[in-house]
Amino acid sequence: MSFSWRSALRGFTLAGMLLAVEPAHAEYLRIQLRVYGLDCELCARGVSASVERLNGVKSVEVSLKKGILDITLTPGNTFKMSDLRKRIRENGFRSMEATVTALGKFDGSKFEVLGSGESFEVSNPESKGPPPVEFTFEIH
Amino acid sequence: MCSHRRLWKFLLCALCLSAAPAWADGHGPAFGYSTTLLGVGDSSIETSFMWRSGVAMFSPVVSYGWRENLQISISSPFNLNQNEHPVGRFTATMPGTPEVEGLLAWRFLHRSTGVASRNEATLYFGGSASTQLLPRADGPALQREPAIYAAAAAGHISRKYYVWAGAGYQHNGRWSSGDQDHQSDSMLSSLVFGWRPPFLDMDYPKPDLRFFWETTGDWIGHASRGPIVGTGPFCDPHSGCTTPPPPTSTGVTVLPNSGGTAVYTGPSFLCTYRSMAFQTGVQYGVWDHRNGVQPPERFRVVVGFSYFFLGGRRK
Numbered sequence A: 001m002s003f004s005w006r007s008a009l010r011g012f013t014l015a016g017m018l019l020a021v022e023p024a025h026a027e028y029l030r031i032q033l034r035v036y037g038l039d040c041e042l043c044a045r046g047v048s049a050s051v052e053r054l055n056g057v058k059s060v061e062v063s064l065k066k067g068i069l070d071i072t073l074t075p076g077n078t079f080k081m082s083d084l085r086k087r088i089r090e091n092g093f094r095s096m097e098a099t100v101t102a103l104g105k106f107d108g109s110k111f112e113v114l115g116s117g118e119s120f121e122v123s124n125p126e127s128k129g130p131p132p133v134e135f136t137f138e139i140h
Numbered sequence B: 001m002c003s004h005r006r007l008w009k010f011l012l013c014a015l016c017l018s019a020a021p022a023w024a025d026g027h028g029p030a031f032g033y034s035t036t037l038l039g040v041g042d043s044s045i046e047t048s049f050m051w052r053s054g055v056a057m058f059s060p061v062v063s064y065g066w067r068e069n070l071q072i073s074i075s076s077p078f079n080l081n082q083n084e085h086p087v088g089r090f091t092a093t094m095p096g097t098p099e100v101e102g103l104l105a106w107r108f109l110h111r112s113t114g115v116a117s118r119n120e121a122t123l124y125f126g127g128s129a130s131t132q133l134l135p136r137a138d139g140p141a142l143q144r145e146p147a148i149y150a151a152a153a154a155g156h157i158s159r160k161y162y163v164w165a166g167a168g169y170q171h172n173g174r175w176s177s178g179d180q181d182h183q184s185d186s187m188l189s190s191l192v193f194g195w196r197p198p199f200l201d202m203d204y205p206k207p208d209l210r211f212f213w214e215t216t217g218d219w220i221g222h223a224s225r226g227p228i229v230g231t232g233p234f235c236d237p238h239s240g241c242t243t244p245p246p247p248t249s250t251g252v253t254v255l256p257n258s259g260g261t262a263v264y265t266g267p268s269f270l271c272t273y274r275s276m277a278f279q280t281g282v283q284y285g286v287w288d289h290r291n292g293v294q295p296p297e298r299f300r301v302v303v304g305f306s307y308f309f310l311g312g313r314r315k
Helices: A005-020 A041-052 A081-090 B002-017
Strands: A028-036 A057-063 A068-073 A094-107 A110-113 A119-121 A133-139 B043-052 B055-067 B070-075 B099-114 B117-130 B146-157 B161-172 B186-195 B208-220 B234-236 B240-242 B260-273 B276-290 B299-309
Touching (some): A028 B099, A041 A081, A094 A119, B099 B146
Antiparallel strands (some): A028 A068, A028 A094, B117 B146, B208 B260
16 A cells, blocks of 8 residues: 555645634524423423424523423524424424524624524624624514 | 311322322323324323223223324223123224224314314324223124224313313224124213312412312113024023023124213222323212113222323424
């Protein structure tokens, strides 16, 4: 087996390219989601355990009386709101309005959550400096 | 006030933790039909102990949330002691006789109408095969048979009240044309009211307690026996000697001491905490008309313990 400078250079280049590509991170920070249909402790436990298994979820607190899931996320997560809603549906419940805090940028009346590919129509767009900005908004 | 609250908490926790291995429907009523299903990827192991007319039954049930509105279950109740007792179906999700049953539950209607409130309707389809021969006072035991089962349940669920109504029918078949024995077909209907008293309306993750009042009505058809060698009297230690009724033109004998109709009612209790559920219930016969001579049945008892594997599939 002979050493080839050309092969070595090609290998280094490929490795460099791979290291330079960072995975796209979503920056959801906190989500308070109202859920309809949650009636019992076991239901709440099932939903909580199911949501905790989503990537990027740090903690989930459930209030049965208010029907609220309070989700805290780790920085640099790959979380998607659509995955959360799917999980709720798979547990037999209905996800409703949510209060979301996330990092992202404004695009007209829309707020695009960083790295998630998800954007939401917001009623109070306000830009505070260059993106990304931390913003709390309602989803209905 | 504070000490009362502590005493309540202690009693509730002690009740939950003292759960003897036994069963019911996991997170619904003990005897009647309900609509609740597991989430996708969740599973449960339920064990139950049932007592009726001097016969003790034990039933393990394994369930799995297959799809958003589909759940599959396998149960295999068996008699702990052999004794003659009315044969039929007495609980919604478990055969009343020793059988292996596969059950598919399809929640075809599902509407969440508010915080902690929803309306649901579920269909059940099952197939089973009997595993134990049951002794009879009027002759030898009937052959083991396969059976099919279909049921429907609908109800309203809320934080304070639960209401479920349901009905199902089990039809017994034959493994081969040569086997002419026929176990009783049976129909079960139920009406369940559930209540969570305000002082037990605690938020997650506290123990969750609910009370139910369950009324079930069962209709059980006649069993029949294929031709047997010898037509002399059959002697049994309980009922003495009986002469078999005359067979029909095909040689099949309809057994007069089989089947009947009955209505049972009574309270049940469910406690869930963490991933466990403990349930117990008793039903008293308010109307019991069994055909011919059959062992009396005044009450039914179910005690159950379930463990749930929650969290679904990892994403």
